[in-house]
Amino acid sequence: MRVLIAPDKFAGTLTAVEAAEAIATGWGRHAPDDELDLCPMADGGPGFVDVLHASLGGELLAVTVRGPHGAPVPTTILVQGRAAYVESAQACGRHLAADGDAERATTYGVGELLLEAAATGVDEVVVGLGGSGTNDGGAGLLAALGATGDAPLDAGPAGLAGLSRLDLGPVRDRLGGVRLVAASDVDIPLTGLFGATKTFGEQKGIAVDRMPAVDAVLEAFAGLAGARTALEKGAGAAGGLGYALLLLGADRTPGVDVVSAAVGLAGRARSADLVVTGEGAFDFSSRSGKVPYGVAAVAGEQLRPCIALAGQVLVGSREMRALGVESGYSVVELLGEERAFGDPAGALADLAERVARSWSR
Known part of the structure; x- marks a missing residue:
């Protein structure tokens, strides 16, 4: 058998x-x-890069990026052919964010990881989403790519409170035309009753009584960055990392489909x-x-x-x-x-x- x-x-x-x-x-x-x-197998969360490397081979590159609370963390980029694969959980996973304030955890390191992956000269970067300890709508990622505003974008949802001006102009040029793929394990929107905060906020350490306020902050952020995109499937993946990638023109696909095809x-x-x-x-x-x-x-x-x-x-x-x-x-x-x-x-x-x-x- x-x-x-x-x-x-x-x-x-x-x-x-x-x-x-x-x-x-x-x-x-x-x-x-x-x-x-x-x-x-993997679905885009922890283990995504390791599983793909075991099946596809390729070269693993070691990169150090900023963790969710500022400390440097080690990550890896898998380069195979004309594609690079990165795993957001390596830069902002729950295991890295557990000891800090959940409302100040940032995805800045994921943006750094994207820049390093694009710099390898590949045509496509596939980002595994899942297992994050962040809930910042991907604002930190955008900040690493050059986004600016009148409030800190790299201090979690707490930093976004009071944001009234946002400039995403420099962001789209930083990746040099590389195609992005968001490989996610969920298809929820960014905000609302079935959004990132309501669905996964508590397991990331956001107090239940703080969820409406955090969700409102992300809704205001999306109003400046692109409200329609916030409603798309997968925008709420990894605490809104999916939203930031969709803003950058990423194609969304289930992470398990990426791995299934690879293996x-x-x-x-x-x-x-x-x-x-x-x-x-x-x-x-x-x-x-x-x-x-x-x-x-x-x-x-x-x-x-x-x-x-x-x-x-x-x-x-x-x-x-x-x-x-x-x-x-x-x-x-x-x-x-x-x-x-x-x-x-x-x-x-x-x-x-x-x-x-x-x-x-």
Whole structure:
């Protein structure tokens, strides 16, 4: 039996590569004769560059940029052919912003990363969006590219309060005509009830009672930069980084589609008898550009069954099938929370071994 193993990261515990290896280890214990094809995935968030480098090869360039609270942070640019790939979470991820004021976290370093990527001479820069600890509407990114105003653009949404003048004139010339692609895992707008602040602000550390004020600041900022763009799908990705990239003329595409094409997911699914995906928490939000939904969609197109292994499964069987997944299996439910977090790789391997008893021939 041929099994394609294509999980995302298990956030906070395992990278996508480690998750794929753990699933393969457990599966192989029960079914050592099965052919296992390991295909770690990403949706634009943490791990985006590493997964693409593992599949595409290319050259990794080390670049130091300003982190969300000013400290220098190391990042990498993947250059492959005429394209460069960068990961916004490396410059402004939640792991970098956790110890500071969420309302002052900036995306300035992502702008620096874009400039460095464009300077490599490529024709296209693909920006992975996801896992950010910022909520500044991409103002910091624009500031790094030369935008100016009568309030600081590189001090998070707090800095944007009172902004009444904005000049984006120098910004579009700084990238030298390089085509931009925003590879995002969500399609929300910048502001409003379903916008960046309301949807993800709390998990980034913005107090619930501050959300209306922060959203109002971003709405005023968008009024100066381009209100119509703020309503486009993906404008709210990565706390509004999607908005800044759309202002720069970027094309938006689901990050999982970028990775799927790079790793040849469709062909590998066609050659498999079963597709196994997974992530830390498998819930209905997985439908919004997340890896399990993307992998299941490809498996369905190739008429192959898809199952999911996750830290937690938070959807019922009906919702699961709506996502294209035949069955979902939870590490926490079957092995307990203590085991799941104490030994994540071992617990996922044990779960995979149990699942193989049901699915391997």
